[in-house]
Amino acid sequence: MKARDLSVLLGVILIIVMLVVPLPGWLLxxxxxxxxxxxxxVILVSMNTQEALQFSIFPSLLLLLTLFRLALNxxxxxxxxxxxxxxxVVATFGSFVIGDNPLxxxxxxIILVIIQFLVITKGSERVSEVAARFTLDAMPGKQMSIDADLNAGLISEQQAKERREKVEQEADFHGAMDGASKFVKGDAIAGIIIVLINIIFGLIIGMVQMDFTFSEAINTYMRLTVGDGLVSQIPALLISTATGIVVTRTASAGNLGSDVTAQLLQYPKLLYIAAGTIFLLGLTPINFFLTTTIAGLLGLSGYILLQQTRVKEMPDIEEEEETESSSMKSPENVVNLLNMDPIEFEFGYALIPLVDASQGGDLLDRVIMIRRQLAIELGxxxxxxxxxxxxxxxPNEYRLKIKGNEVAFGELLLDHYLAMTPDIDDDSLEGIETKEPAFGLPAKWISEDSKDEAELTGYTVVDxxxxxxxxxxxVIKQHAHTLLGRQETKQLIDHLKENYPILVEEVTPEPLPIxxxxxxxxxxxxxxxSIRNLPIIFETLADFSKMTNDTELLGEYVRQALSAQxxxxxxxxxxxxxxxxxxxxVEKMIAEGIQQTEHGNYLALDPDSQQSIVKTIHEEAEKLSLQEETAIVLCSPAIRMYLKQLLERFLPQVVVLSYxxxxxxxQVQSVGVVNVA
Known part of the structure; x- marks a missing residue:
């Protein structure tokens, strides 16, 4: 155990001993x-902290110091x-304050005790209580602000985590301070009671047991009581003041001393007004020499501060310009320009109310829900x-970029609603013709007055x-595979390794790298x-990676393992x-057209056969779309991968499954067959 830790433990044990064992005067x-x-x-540390959390141990320390002081009493x-x-020490303090007049x-x-109890202690207790309540009330808003900055890309995941932890620590700290301030109040009350006990019982013991006269008993016990009260109340006053400083301290770039002097003297001209007021007081019976001296010092201070302010303004501007110029020339600044956001959403100025919370915009909250939804759906x-x-x-346009490339765009009319219907020939509803941006369905922008009419007509109305x-x-669903890089894969593997370490070790780094x-x-x-079921995916990779390292084939094995999903x-x-x-x-044609090379397998069919297959599937897919059915092509496992490769350039929306x-x-129902004429 470290010496510091041991010293604290010994100090607590000493406090317990002091409550029971009489101590000699020199040790006291x-x-x-x-x-x-x-x-x-404690009070010096509290004055030099820049924010309350830098002295987070203060509530516990306050309890120990209070217990130590009471044990001394x-x-x-x-x-x-x-x-x-x-x-x-007690006798010296008592003699210094009382002097020749005990009363x-x-x-x-008594005045010192009143100041300690009614002013400092009561004020610190109230400030602690209010700070705790306001900190807890503000906690949800701070959490939402962190989420908004995270989704806006202003901070990283790590920074968001650190901010959330800081918000929780602030709430815990102010809650603890609210409780700890009650110890300060109790300590002040206990000090008053101990003083009364010392005086009353001291007089009784002195006159009855020690045969003191009343004057001797008053002089002796009054001096000792006042001395004991001072040596306990002065530290208590300092601790109470430190309590008030800590709970009223807001985060800043400096300590209390620098902040007080910087902010109190930030308006030098006001010192002239103060100097004039003090000088006018000298015209009254107050000492003219004294008021003139003080007024002169205030005026001189104001003049010096005003000159310093004027001198600092120009160098600051020049220094700022030099800093900007050097930063633009520095290689680090150029390197930072190379950073690219994975996903960017840009919009025109007319769409600002979408993201401005003060105007009712909730897009930031919606993006948070989108990320959570896709994490559940896609894994x-x-x-x-x-x-x-x-x-x-x-003004009404927006666009979405994935890794710097524009992948989608659209237009919104914020004062309208989008009405969609499968009946594209229905022109009874007035509105601006458009297409729904996500799925390309025919739609109309309608006014709010037409909303009820559109819903009754059978339109689907969306804000x-x-x-x-x-x-x-x-769009993010369609491009999720481009957003999954090696770094993101490593994070998924690390998360899986927490619960399945043996499984992960069997797959990577050997035989499969990340x-x-x-x-x-x-x-x-x-x-x-979805790749959310990573354990099954890795189980499959562990089984088949020993047979082949072809990622295309491994993907097919994984798909078969995910058949239930x-x-x-x-x-x-x-x-x-x-x-x-x-x-x-057709299956035989595709199987025979598979070419095997050292770089992998691929499908090699003549252009006419490819065109015929794609045309047939396209016709069948259109028939299914008219019936509002998903276009699914079913084939044998041996050719599924190659058929999908053939279709993904021409018919990416068609789903290809194997048996x-x-x-x-x-129960499979065949509604069409792919043949080649």
Missing amino acids: SVLILLNISLALI VSTTRSILSEADAGG VGFVVF VVIPVVRIRDNIQLN PPSVVSTHITE GDIQKVLAKLLKENV ITKQYVNNDLSLKVVTVSGS NELEPNV
């Missing part, structure tokens, strides 16, 4: 001086009443979305924030397959599935 004097020294250190009271002596000295002591943590306005865009939120969600795992996961995300994703509650099947001749990716209880 040492402990009293130690108490005063500790109180001075018990020990000195025991010595005063039993021996009429409490050490040289005047006692009155001075990947979406990076923060940088949201900012762009005056180069049209602008919901329109853009849906668009952002769908780059290969990233390719498998990105392949799944590209086909809208894929089945649930596409099959209705009645376990029926409408699909387009691939004929045997092994469906559960056995699924």
Whole structure:
């Protein structure tokens, strides 16, 4: 155990001993001086902290110091009443204050106690209580502000975590200070009671047991009582003042001394007014020489501060310009320009109310929910979305960028609603013709007055924030595989390793490096397959990575292992599935067209055959879309990967499944067959 830790433990044990064992006068004097020294250190530290959390141990320290002071009071009271002596420090303080008149000295002591109890202690207690209440009330707002900055890209995940921890620590600290201030109040009350006990019982013991006269008893016990009260109340006054300083301290760049002098003297001209007022007081019977001297000092101080302010203004401006110039020339500044946000959402100035909370905008909160929703659906943590306005865009326009590339754009009319209906020939509703940005459906922007009419007619009516939120969600889903890099894959692996360390060690770094795992996961995300079930994915990789390191084939094995998940994703509650099947001749054609190379396998078909297959599937997909059914092509596991590669350039929305990716209880209904003429 460290010496510092041991000293604190021994100090607590000493406090307990002081409550029971009588101490000699010289030891009491040492402990009293130690108490005063500790109180001075505490108030000096509280004045030099820049924010309250830098002295977070203060509530616990306050309890220990209060207990130490009360133990000293018990020990000195025991010595005063039993021996009429409490050490040289107590006797010196008492003689210095009382002098030749015990009554005047006692009155001075009572005034000190009143100041301590009614002013400092009561004020510190009230400030602690109010600070605790306001800190707790402000906690939800601070948390929302942190989330908003995180989603706007102003801070990183680590910075957000640190800010949340700081908010929690502030709440805990002020709650603890609220309770600890009650000890200060109790200590002041106990000090008053101990003084009364010392005087009353001291007179009784002195006159009855020690045969003192009344005058001798008053002189002896009054001096010792006042001395004991001073050596306990002065540290208590310092600690109470430190309590008030800590709980009223706001975060700043300097300590209390620098802040007080800087802010109190920030208006030098006001010192002239103060100097003039003091000078006018000298015209009254007040000492003219004294008031003139003070007024002159104030005026001189104001003049010196005003000159310093004027001199500092020009160098500051020049220094600022030099700093800006040097920062633009520095290589670090150029390097910072290379940073690119993974996701950017830019909008024109007319869409500012979407994100401005003071105007009712809730887009930041919606983005938070989008990231949470996609984490649950896809199993990947979406990076923060940088949201900012762009005056180069049209007022109502917005666009979404993924890694610097524009992938989507749209227009919003904030004072309108978007009405959508599958009946594209219905022109009975007046509005501005447009297309729903996420899915490209025919739609109209209608006024708020037409909203009820549109809903009764059968239109689906959506407000602008919901329109853009849906668009952002769908675009991020489509590009989730591009957002999953090696760094993000490493984070997922580390998270999995916390619960499945053996499984992770069996897969990576041997036989599969992080780059290969990233390719498998990105392949799944590209086909809208969630990777949230990482344990099953890694179990499959552990089984098949010993046979092949081809990430395309490993992805197919993983898909088959996730058959229950894929089945649930596409099959209705009645376990029926409408699909387009691939004929045997087409499957044979594709199987024979697979070329194997050292860099992997690929499909090599003549252009006419490729065009015929794509055309047939396109026709069947259109038939299913008219029935509001998802276009799904079902084929054998051997060709699924190659058929998907063929279609993804022309028909990326078509889902390609193999028989092994469906559960056995699924009732497959073939509504079309892929043939080649």
